[in-house]
Amino acid sequence: SQQGEEDPQALSIQEGENATMNCSYKTSINNLQWYRQNSGRGLVHLILIRSNEREKHSGRLRVTLDTSKKSSSLLITASRAADTASYFCATATNTGNQFYFGTGTSLTVIP
Amino acid sequence: EAGVTQSPTHLIKTRGQQATLRCSPISGHTSVYWYQQALGLGLQFLLWYDEGEERNRGNFPPRFSGRQFPNYSSELNVNALELEDSALYLCASSWTLGTGSSYGYTFGSGTRLTVV
Numbered sequence: 001s002q003q004g005e006e007d008p009q010a011l012s013i014q015e016g017e018n019a020t021m022n023c024s025y026k027t028s029i030n031n032l033q034w035y036r037q038n039s040g041r042g043l044v045h046l047i048l049i050r051s052n053e054r055e056k057h058s059g060r061l062r063v064t065l066d067t068s069k070k071s072s073s074l075l076i077t078a079s080r081a082a083d084t085a086s087y088f089c090a091t092a093t094n095t096g097n098q099f100y101f102g103t104g105t106s107l108t109v110i111p
Numbered sequence: 112e113a114g115v116t117q118s119p120t121h122l123i124k125t126r127g128q129q130a131t132l133r134c135s136p137i138s139g140h141t142s143v144y145w146y147q148q149a150l151g152l153g154l155q156f157l158l159w160y161d162e163g164e165e166r167n168r169g170n171f172p173p174r175f176s177g178r179q180f181p182n183y184s185s186e187l188n189v190n191a192l193e194l195e196d197s198a199l200y201l202c203a204s205s206w207t208l209g210t211g212s213s214y215g216y217t218f219g220s221g222t223r224l225t226v227v
Contacts, residue, residue, distance in 0.1 A: 033215055035215075035216075035218075040148075040199055040221075040223075041220050041221060042115075042201060042218035042219050042220040042221055043154075043201065043203075043216070043218040044218070045215030045216060045217070045218075048215055088153065088154065090216075098144055098156050098159045098166075098167055099144075099156075099216065100156060101146070101153050101154040101156075102153055103152065103153040104153055
């Protein structure tokens with residue numbers, strides 16, 4: 001399977017703390033993306049990092065990519081209750097358009 | 112700009128029946144993707160359509176099929192429904208073949224299919 005796997009499966013933190021979740025994948029990729037899903041509804045695109053990039057920032061989000069280890073991490077700084085959601089990584093290969101999603105990390109931010 | 116729209120929001124069917132789910136992509140997007148998300152699980156890739164043709168399909172039986180219309184909207188059909196087909200079906204759209212993988216998908220809110 002080309003799907004990635006997120007770690008941990010579930011994470012619970014206090015508001016204001018940082019949240020870190022990791023993604024591992026199996027094949028060579030063109031880019032890796034992170035998505036958020038609230039309450040089992042549609043996914044929202046957060047950030048994309050290309051295979052030749054190592055780190056990317058967007059607001060309170062920081063994504064790193066280590067292609068040698070086939071892994072990525074998503075850091076959410078100064079978390080808020082509204083960040084409570086499931087977070088998925090998705091990988092795009094060089095041979096196709098479709099993305100393969102991981103199993104997700106369920107993040108709970110306690111007010 | 113309207114987002115990706117899916118209909119219906121909820122669908123309840125009896126085992127053995129057929130279900131039809133619909134998706135309208137963002138204007139300008141020619142690729143449509145279908146994913147299945149069973150309760151508590153990740154997204155499983157079902158089908159990818161671009162310019163009216165099926166470009167790839169995931170590891171699902173042939174009773175999962177679909178099509179893409181000239182206006183780029185899409186239908187997902189599930190025949191001979193089984194209880195384990197109960198899931199959230201998500202549709203996403205992107206720019207055309209060759210460029211889509213460089214951008215994020217835009218997802219619809221999904222159709223929750225319940226098979227009883």
